[in-house]
Amino acid sequence: MSNTHDNHEAVGHHDEHAHHEENFVSKYIFSMDHKMIAKQFLITGIIMGTIGMLMSLVFRLQLAYPDTKFAFFESILGHWGKDGKLDPNFYLALITIHGTIMVFYVLTAGLSGTFSNLLIPLQVGARDMASPFMNMLSYWFFFISSIVLLCSLFVEGGPASAGWTVYPPLSALPKAIPGSGAGMTLWLVAMVLFIVSALLGGINYITTVLNMRTKGMKMTRMPLTIWAFLITAVLGLLSFPVLLGGSLLLVFDRSFGTSFYLNEIVAELAGGIERTGGSPVLFQHLFWFLGHPEVYIILLPALGITSEVIATNSRKPIFGYRAMIISILAIAFLSFIVWGHHMFMTGMNPFLGSVFMLGTLIIAVPSAVKTFNYLATLWKGNIKLTPAMLFAIGLVSFFISGGLTGIYLGNAALDINLHDTYFVVAHFHLVMGSAAIFGMMSGIYHWYPKMFGTMMSKSLGYIHFWLTFISAYCVFFPMHFMGLAGVPRRYYANTAYDQFNVFIDMNQFITIAAILGGIAQLVFLFNFFYSIRNGKRSPKNPWDSNTLEWTAPVEHLHGNWPGEIPHVYRWPYDYSKPGEESDFIPQNIPDESQNGDPMVEPKAPAVPHHTEAPPMQSQVKEVVMFSGLRRLFGFAG
C-alpha cells in the first residue's frame, strides 16, 4: 500500500483534494474511493433486497393460505398480524414497500449504483470518478433514504400503502387509507432523497465516461457495460427530475391544501378543504414519465453486464457490437416516449393510447436485436459455464419470456383486459424483476474477485443459480394464467370470487416455489459473506477477460493502477482471434501495426469482419449509420 500515497499526486482531480491519512472512517465509511462506494452500494442493496424478499414471502403466504392463521405473524407484525391474520391494509403496505424497495433500492441503486461505481473508472481507465466527493454524497443520500423508508414501517398507520406507483387521491388523502398518513410522507421524503442520490451519481457517471477515458479509449472501444451505464445514467438524469416535480406537487396536495391532482373531493375527505381543479391522471403522466425509463434504468445495466459476461465466457467477441450500441440508444430514446402504455385504462385520451402503443411495440425491435445477438454470440462459442455465465443465460431466458409478454401489454387493445391483472405482475417480474436480479447476480459472481480479491465458491454458485432459476420460473410463469383468467393484482385474497378461487392450488404452488427461492438466496448470502474472508485468493485476471479492470492489481489502491494508466489499443472483444495463440487479447496490448500509438486503429479493423468478405453495400451503410453517432459525440475516428 506504500505506493498509494505516491499516487495521490496523480489522483487529485480537485486542488482541494487534500493529502489525508486513510483512517477507518475515511476508508470504510466516508470513503471517496469508487470501489469502496460500490461495495457500500452493493451491501446496502443486498440488505434491502433481503428485506424486500422477506416481505414478499409474508404476503405470498397470505395469498396462498387466505384462510389459515399464522401464529408467527402476530409475533413479528404485532397488531398488523392480529390472531395470525395479515391486516388487509398492511398487506397493501407490504406490496407497496416491496415494490419500492425492489425497484428503487435494489435494482436501481444496488445494481446500477454498484456496478457503475465499480466498473466505470476501472473499465474506461480512470483513477476515480470525476468527483469522488459527489460520489460519496450519492451513497450517503441513498443510505439516508433507505433508513427513512425503513423507518416508515414503524410509524402510526403504517408505511405508504397506495402501491409503489402511489397514485393520488389514494396517496393524497390520509383518510382514504391508513398508510397515506405519516408513512406516505416518509415515503415521499425517502424518494426525494433517493432522487438526489440518483442525480449526484448520474452526473458523475456521465462526466466520467465522457471526460475521463484513458488514452485510446474511444467511444467505439468502450465495453458494452460502459455504454449501458452511460445510457442508464442519462435516463436517470432526465427522468428522475420529473418525478421530483411530481412528488413536490403531491407533497403540496397532501400537506398544504392544494389540488393539483385532486378534483371533486369533498372537504371532509380532504382535511377540511374542498379540492377541485386538478386531475389524478396528471400525476400518472408525471410518474410514468419517470416510471417507464426507470424500467430501462433497471434493465440496461443488467443487459450491459450480460453482454460482457457472455462474451467473456463464450470466448467469443460479442456479436454485432455496433448493433448492440444502437439498440441501447434506440431503447433509451424510445423509453421516453412510451410512458403512457401504463395508463391505457386510466381514462387517458384513446388517441394517446394509439401513439403510445406504436412507440411501445417499436421497442420490441431493438430488444429482439439484442436477444438475437446474444444467441449469435453463444453460437459456436467455447462456453465456460461459470455461475456468472449461467446467470447471464438465465437473464436472456427471462428477457425473452418477459419481453414477449410485453407485446401483449404494450398493445393497447389487449391491455383492456390484461391491465392490472396478474399477467402484468408476471410480465414485469420476469422482465425487470428476475432478469435484472439475474443480471445483478451475474455481475456479482463475475466481479466479486475484483471487489474483494477473493473468489466465491463455484459449487454454491451453481446451487444458488439452479434453485433460483427454477423457483423464479415456477413463481412467475403460472401467474400469466391467473392474469388471463382476469385475477386482478393487489388483491388481499381471491376468496370473494369463485372463478378466481380455483387458483388457490396455483397460489400455494407459487408460494412454495417462492419460499424455495428465498432459501436459495441464503446459499448466496452465505457464499457472499463467507467468501470475503475465506474465499480463495483471486488471480489478477480470473476469467481471462480483455477489459481494463483486470489489468489493475488485485489489492485495491486509491487510484486503481500503481503506475501509469494503461493505454487502450483495441476494442474489448478480441476473444479467440484467429492467428493468435491466446484466446484473449486484453485491450491494453498494442497491435504491431499501431507503432505504440493508441489513437491509431489496428491494421486489422477494430471490429474485424468475419472470414467472408462482407458485401460492399452494408459496409457503406454501416459507415453512414455509425459516423453519425460518432459525430454526435464528437470523437474523431
Added chain:
Amino acid sequence: MILKNLLNKTFFAAVLFMFSLNVFALTSNKATTLVAKPSFELKSLMTEIRMDLQNPTQLITAQVSPMSAGVDATSTSGINWLLIIVAILLVAVIGVVFDILEKTAKIQGKTLLNWSKINSILLILFLVLGLIATVWEFYAHGKLTLFEQGSASEHGAIYDNMFMITLALTGVVFVITQVLLFWYSAKYKHNPNRKALYYPDNHKLEYIWTIVPAIVLTVLVVRGLITWNKIMYQKDEKAINVEIFGYQFGWNVRYAGTDNKLGFHDFRTVGVINPLGVDTTDEKAFDDVVTNELHLPVGVPVHFHFRAKDVIHGAYFPHFRAQMNVVPGLPTQLEFIPTVTTADMRAKLNQPTFDYALLCNKICGSAHYRMKMKIVIESQAEYEKWMKEQPALVNKAAAPKVEEVATPTADSKKKDKKEVALN
C-alpha cells in the same frame, strides 16, 4: 498452510453443525408437545419443513389452536423462528462442507464434480421439462382462462382474435429462441482443445433480424390500432346510458330512465340521503334509477359513464373484455354490447351459480379485494320487468327542497364551458 486452513474450516463446520443441532433440539423439544414427533434426525427435520410448506394448514392450525395443545401462541411462533435459524445454519454447514470437499479434492488433484457437464445436462433438462411444463400449464390452467370461456360482448370476438394472433406469433418466437438459447449453451460447452469461432458480426443477418421483427410488429401494431379504435370509439345513438358510481368500497348504478338522459350531479351533495349527489331539481334526473346491481338487456349497446367519490377505482368487466378506471373528477366513458346472457353463460360453463361481476381493478384500500358488483345480463323482457320494480330516483330520494335550491346550477356551468374556447 493449506492443511491448517482446512482443519480450521472443518472445525468451524463442526461447530456450526453442533450449534444447529442444539437449536434444532430446542426446536423439537418444543415441537414435541405440539406435533408429537420427537426426532433429532436431519431427515425428519426435512420432512417437517416439507410438511410445513406443503401442508401448512395441518401443521399450523395445530399450532394456533393453543387451547388443545396447552401451549400459548407466542411459543408456537418461536418454533418458526428457530426453524428459520436452523435452515440458515444448515445452509452454512453445507456451504462449508462443500468448500472443504472441493479444497480436499483439489489437493488430491481431481475435481469433485464435473460442473461443466452437469450444468450442460441440467440446461437441456430444464429446457425439455420447461417446455413440457408450459404445454401442461396450457392444458391444465388454460381452460380456466377467460379466452377459453369465451367473451360475452360483441367486441370481445375481435379482442380474442387479436389475442390469439399475438399468442401464436409470440409462441413461435418463444419456443425458437428458448430452444436455441439452452441448446447452444449446452452444446458449445467449454473444451480446452477447441477455439471459439471469431465471428464479430454479419450485417446481412443483423438486417434480417431487425427487419423481420419490425415487419411482424407492424402487423401487430396495425391490427392492434384497428382493434383499439374499434373498441374505444364505439358509439351508438341508441345506447342505454348507465352511470357507474364507485366509492370505498362498493358500486352503485344509475340508469338514465325512460328519457335515457342522466340528470346532473354535484359532488358536494353526495351524502347519506343522496349517495350519488344527483341534482334532484333537474328534470332529467326525475326518472333516474339507482341500484346496487347491474342489469343489462342482451344485444343492446350500453354506454357507461364512470364517476368516483373518493379515490381511483377500476371498473373491470373481465368477461366483456372491458375495463375503465373510475377517476374522481374525471368522467370517463366506455361502451359495449353484451351478447351472452347470464343464463347462457351458466349453461356454457356448466356452473349453475356463475354470475358476471364488476370488479375493482385499481388499488383503493383495505376492502379493494372484495369490492364487486353482480352483473346480470338478461333478455329485453326480463330487463324491462326488473326495471319496473325499481323505484325512480326522485320519489326515493325525497330530499328536502332547501338542499335542492342550494345546489348550484350545473346546467349553466356546462353551457359556459361549451361556449368559451380556450384562448
Added chain:
Amino acid sequence: MEHTEHLEHTESPADIKKQIWRTFWILSFLTVIDIVLYFALLSYHSMWKNTLFILLGVVKAFYIVAVFMHMKFERKALAGIIILPFMLVLVLIWLVLIEGGYTFDLR
C-alpha cells in the same frame, strides 16, 4: 479535432463586451415586444398569439444559451448532448397538453 476553430477563436475583451451588451439590448427589446404585443392583441384569442409569445421566448432562450452561457463557442457535440435530450420534454409537453384538452372535453 474537428471543431478546433471554434475553440481557438480569441476575441479581444472589448469585442466580447460589445457582444454581451448587444445581447442585453436584444433581450430587453424582445421583452418590450412581448409586452407591447400582449396589449395590442389583448382582445384577440388564438393559437397564433400564443405561438408568437412562445417563439419570442425561444429566441430569448437562444440568446441566453448561446451567448451568456457560451454555448455558441462550445463544440457542437456538447450543444448536441445538452439540447437534443431536452427535446424529449417537447414530447411530454405535447402529449400532456393533448391530455389536458381531452380532460376539458370530458368535464
Added chain:
Amino acid sequence: MANTTTLEAEKKITWGGGKSPFTVSYGKLMMWIFLLSDAFSFSSLLVTYGFIRFTFPASGANEIVKPLSHTAENFVEAMREAHLFSPEHWPLPELVFNHFPFLHGLHLPLFFVSLMTFVLIFSSVTMVLAVEAGHRNAKKEVAFYMLLTIFGGLAFLGCQAWEWTQFITEGASLHGNPFGPTAFAALFFIVTGFHGFHVFSGVVLNFIIYVNVLDGTYERRGHYEMVEKVGLYWHFVDLVWVFVFTFFYLI
C-alpha cells in the same frame, strides 16, 4: 478561450491521457448536465401548469380594462361582478398582476413583472461580464461584477417577495383564490416559488464565489472557472424565468 492551456496542463497531471471530447473541463460538463436535468424538473412543473390550464376555459369576457383607469379599493370585487374573475375560468393575467410598489391604486398591468425581468436579465449581463473578466484574470473586475450580480439577485428576490405579499393580501393562498380557480394561485406559488428558490441558491452560491474571489482563491488557482460554472447556473435561472414569464404572464 484563455484558460484552455491551463486546463490542458491540469489534465496532464490528473489524467493519464486520452482526450476530452468537448474540450471542457469535467466540472463545467457536470454543471451543464446538472442544468439539463434541472430543466426537466422545471419542465415537469410547467407541464403541470399547461395541463391544468388546458382543463379550464379562458376568461369568458374579452373586455379590455384600460391601464390606469381603475381605483383600487374593490377592483377584485368589480372584476368578479363583471364575471372576469370566476372559479370556472382562468383569469387574464393582466387583471391579476396589475400592481406596482408605491403606485397604489393604479392599474398597471404587467409593469412590475417586466421590471423583474429586466432586473434578472441585467444581473445575467453582469454575471457574464464577471466571467469575461475572469478570463483575463482581472480580480477586481470579477469582484465588482459579482457584487453587482448578487445585488441583482437580491433585487429580484425582493421584487418577488413584494409581489407575493401583494398577491396574498388580496386573498390568494395555496387553497383559495379570489381571481379564479384555486389552481391558478397554487401554481403561481409553486412555480415562482421553485424559481425563487433557485434564485436564492444562486445568490448564495454567488456570494460564496464572491468571498472566494476577494480571498484570492481563484487567483492562486490560476483560473476563474468556478465563476464560469456558477455563471452557467445563474444564466439558467434567467432562462427559466423567460419561460415562466411567457407562460404565466403572457399566455
